[in-house]
Amino acid sequence: MPIVELRDVVVLxxxxxxxxxxxxxxxxxxxxxxxxxxxxxxxxxxxxxxxLLRPHSGSAVVLGHDLCTARAALRCRVGLLGHDSALYxxxxxxxxLRFFAxxxxxxxxxxxxxxxxxxxxxxxxxxxxxxxxxxxxxRVALATVVLRRPELWLLDEPHAGLDQEARNLLDELVAxxxxxxxxxxxxSHDHERTLNLATRTVTIVGGAVATxxxxxxxxxxxxxx
Amino acid sequence: MLxxxxxxxxxxxxIEWRSRVTxxxxxxxxxxxxxxxxxxxxxxxxxxxxxxxGVFWLTVLFVAVVAVTRSTMIEISDGARRALLLGGIEPVAxxxxxxxxxxxxxxxxxxxxxxxxIFFFDATIASWPLLLATCVVATWCVAASGxxxxxxxxxxxxxxxxxxxxxxxxxxxxxxxxxxAFDDALGVLVVDGWVWLGLLAAFGxxxxxxxxxxxxxxxxxx
Amino acid sequence: xxxxxxxxxGWSVSLGCGVLYAMRIAFRGRVLSRQVPxxxxxxxxxxxxxxxxx
Amino acid sequence: MKNIATSVDAATTKSRATQILGFVVLFGVLALILLGxxxxxxxxxxxxxVRMIFVHVPSAFLTYAAFSVTAAGSLMWLWxxxxxxxxxxxxxxxxxxxxxxxxxxxxSVWGRPTWNTYWDWGDVRLVTTLxxxxxxxxxxxxxxxxxxxxxxxxxxxxxGLLAAVNIPxxxxxxxxxxxxxxxxxxxLTDGNLEDLTLFTLVVGIVVWVLFFVWAMIHRFRIGWLExxxxxxxxxxxxxxxxxxTANDPTGGSLP
Numbered sequence: 001m002p003i004v005e006l007r008d009v010v011v012l013x014x015x016x017x018x019x020x021x022x023x024x025x026x027x028x029x030x031x032x033x034x035x036x037x038x039x040x041x042x043x044x045x046x047x048x049x050x051x052l053l054r055p056h057s058g059s060a061v062v063l064g065h066d067l068c069t070a071r072a073a074l075r076c077r078v079g080l081l082g083h084d085s086a087l088y089x090x091x092x093x094x095x096x097l098r099f100f101a102x103x104x105x106x107x108x109x110x111x112x113x114x115x116x117x118x119x120x121x122x123x124x125x126x127x128x129x130x131x132x133x134x135x136x137x138x139r140v141a142l143a144t145v146v147l148r149r150p151e152l153w154l155l156d157e158p159h160a161g162l163d164q165e166a167r168n169l170l171d172e173l174v175a176x177x178x179x180x181x182x183x184x185x186x187x188s189h190d191h192e193r194t195l196n197l198a199t200r201t202v203t204i205v206g207g208a209v210a211t212x213x214x215x216x217x218x219x220x221x222x223x224x225x
Numbered sequence: 226m227l228x229x230x231x232x233x234x235x236x237x238x239x240i241e242w243r244s245r246v247t248x249x250x251x252x253x254x255x256x257x258x259x260x261x262x263x264x265x266x267x268x269x270x271x272x273x274x275x276x277x278x279g280v281f282w283l284t285v286l287f288v289a290v291v292a293v294t295r296s297t298m299i300e301i302s303d304g305a306r307r308a309l310l311l312g313g314i315e316p317v318a319x320x321x322x323x324x325x326x327x328x329x330x331x332x333x334x335x336x337x338x339x340x341x342x343i344f345f346f347d348a349t350i351a352s353w354p355l356l357l358a359t360c361v362v363a364t365w366c367v368a369a370s371g372x373x374x375x376x377x378x379x380x381x382x383x384x385x386x387x388x389x390x391x392x393x394x395x396x397x398x399x400x401x402x403x404x405x406a407f408d409d410a411l412g413v414l415v416v417d418g419w420v421w422l423g424l425l426a427a428f429g430x431x432x433x434x435x436x437x438x439x440x441x442x443x444x445x446x447x
Numbered sequence: 448x449x450x451x452x453x454x455x456x457g458w459s460v461s462l463g464c465g466v467l468y469a470m471r472i473a474f475r476g477r478v479l480s481r482q483v484p485x486x487x488x489x490x491x492x493x494x495x496x497x498x499x500x501x
Numbered sequence: 502m503k504n505i506a507t508s509v510d511a512a513t514t515k516s517r518a519t520q521i522l523g524f525v526v527l528f529g530v531l532a533l534i535l536l537g538x539x540x541x542x543x544x545x546x547x548x549x550x551v552r553m554i555f556v557h558v559p560s561a562f563l564t565y566a567a568f569s570v571t572a573a574g575s576l577m578w579l580w581x582x583x584x585x586x587x588x589x590x591x592x593x594x595x596x597x598x599x600x601x602x603x604x605x606x607x608x609s610v611w612g613r614p615t616w617n618t619y620w621d622w623g624d625v626r627l628v629t630t631l632x633x634x635x636x637x638x639x640x641x642x643x644x645x646x647x648x649x650x651x652x653x654x655x656x657x658x659x660x661g662l663l664a665a666v667n668i669p670x671x672x673x674x675x676x677x678x679x680x681x682x683x684x685x686x687x688x689l690t691d692g693n694l695e696d697l698t699l700f701t702l703v704v705g706i707v708v709w710v711l712f713f714v715w716a717m718i719h720r721f722r723i724g725w726l727e728x729x730x731x732x733x734x735x736x737x738x739x740x741x742x743x744x745x746t747a748n749d750p751t752g753g754s755l756p
Binding site for chain 4: 450
């Protein structure tokens with residue numbers, strides 16, 4: 001069964017058709033590099049797959065959940081890293097993560113584990129998110145995704161604002177998740193970096209898939225991690 | 226479920242404790258409104274005392290608009306509303322959690338305002354139990370309607386103007402009933418304040434029920 | 448007739464509002480009708496393709 | 502309604518049925534004026550001021566009828582998600598606000614000669630109707646604020662139901678507040694009215710209801726056309742987006 005199955009999906013943002021009849025089918029453990037010019041609909045596609053948007057028309061099934069009817073059930077199983085960090089500015093790093101862990105009914109130790117995984121130093125744990133640098137903020141946002149061990153990772157420009165070290169860390173995380181059976185969709189301008197991992201590239205233009213192709217990482221099956 | 230309610234309440238209160246928006250802005254605002262009413266009505270001590278209940282609850286309504294706006298803004302800024310959705314908390318728990326957080330904050334402001342009317346308006350308390358019970362129940366009513374309408378206007382472009390237009394008429398019965406109950410509690414008017422309290426409770430239950438039913442839909446679609 | 452002034456004001460405002468509103472919607476209907484092709488002007492029949500199954 | 506004589510024009514919201522209905526309403530209004538001003542007798546206490554009843558009571562009746570339709574339409578939208586019910590709710594709200602404003606206005610103008618005041622804060626129905634008016638003005642303001650079509654419909658439906666649920670409570674509360682009312686107990690049932698006055702009042706209600714039906718049909722069709730226009734606009738926008746996809750300048754070339 002495909003992880004993502006979209007047919008003729010139209011998604012409206014206000015009255016604007018951000019997706020204009022998009023077709024896409026993804027299988028388990030695929031890593032998809034999403035390309036396309038600004039305004040092509042990449043972010044909208046990720047938000048749709050994350051269960052945040054309702055298709056205006058067409059059929060959309062993600063992880064077996066119909067996006068017209070069962071978005072709430074889907075949202076517990078995906079991890080979305082958007083443009084904005086989706087954190088509460090006035091709460092500290094640990095408080096933010098604890099909130100998300102409790103909401104998802106995860107044990108408290110997952111919080112520390114996730115923060116350690118993202119190599120966030122202990123001094124930062126009690127600092128309000130407002131005071132973090134853009135890169136640190138991004139790491140915390142990523143920690144909220146890692147925390148939940150999602151089956152589908154949706155990463156919107158994940159490399160933006162990260163230093164070299166953090167980028168390598170991110171690639172490592174993605175590779176680990178994929179080997180554990182997760183599916184990943186990455187929207188990125190940083191082709192070279194993401195291509196190493198990608199099994200497929202999908203180019204979106206005008207809210208629909210223009211082209212897609214299998215990549216070397218998939219065919220040669222010796223991914224450089 | 227209750228744990229989730231407390232999780233959301235705790236989160237909102239903690240954010241308030243850190244940012245002190247309500248404390249630093251809403252409390253002075255409430256006191257200024259009271260004082261201005263004092264200036265406007267000060268020619269006659271009797272008029273001032275007779276008007277105390279109405280002035281008190283009118284001020285609470287204005288404060289409520291500010292508190293609801295703040296509560297909504299917490300979730301809108303930086304995609305946090307998305308975070309709340311992705312978190313996996315039941316919408317009903319979010320609704321009651323946020324309602325409770327607003328109610329606790331408003332109740333705190335009201336206690337300070339009671340001090341304000343005693344000081345500025347020369348109010349005397351005839352019945353503390355009735356006064357406190359009215360504050361609790363009316364505050365719940367205000368918070369329950371406010372949270373619902375806050376979610377309703379969250380994605381409206383002109384939400385800052387639309388919220389008061391919608392919220393204030395809905396809260397008109399709270400203004401009426403709470404003022405009458407206060408009249409009794411302050412010994413201004415011979416009415417049965419507890420009957421009015423019952424009406425407030427009915428209003429609170431009805432609107433919280435509607436909120437329970439509609440909140441999830443609004444969070445998803447509106 | 449007593450109170451004629453009050454009566455005239457009440458009646459004329461009521462009927463006037465009705466007439467103005469009627470003219471407004473008739474006019475607006477005319478303007479909109481010109482912009483919509485005839486096959487889409489069937490009132491009772493839904494041509495809605497959006498996902499209405501929630 | 503202006504050019505009744507012409508045949509049914511293709512590009513309007515009227516139809517044979519609404520034309521006939523419009524005719525009937527016009528004649529009804531003329532009949533009502535004649536009945537109300539000349540046939541119906543004057544009241545012993547209120548003298549001729551009682552003639553205001555023939556516009557005031559039908560307006561009040563229609564206000565509550567229209568907002569009931571809005572509440573029903575709101576409920577049906579939330580249940581069935583059908584555009585039809587959404588437009589019904591919106592149409593009824595718009596017409597209802599007009600009648601509600603007229604009810605308040607004619608009531609005040611009537612109140613001056615009979616109760617010697619335009620407005621009384623202690624009067625139950627007056628205050629209830631005013632709050633209802635404000636709520637529904639908010640409803641229309643929310644509609645006018647715009648947004649995605651389905652989201653607007655859902656928001657508006659919740660407000661419509663909120664108003665419908667709260668009005669009985671407000672009515673009770675204000676009744677307790679005052680325990681007094683300037684309004685006579687239901688004019689229709691207490692049997693104090695002269696036969697001809699009662700007859701005229703019934704004619705007034707019937708004429709107003711017929712006008713409501715006429716206006717609803719036209720207003721509904723406007724809502725329907727607006728929906729169709731948005732749909733046409735949307736299809737064009739989708740086609741435009743698809744054209745972008747087809748003419749992809751990069752040709753989908755990979756780096």
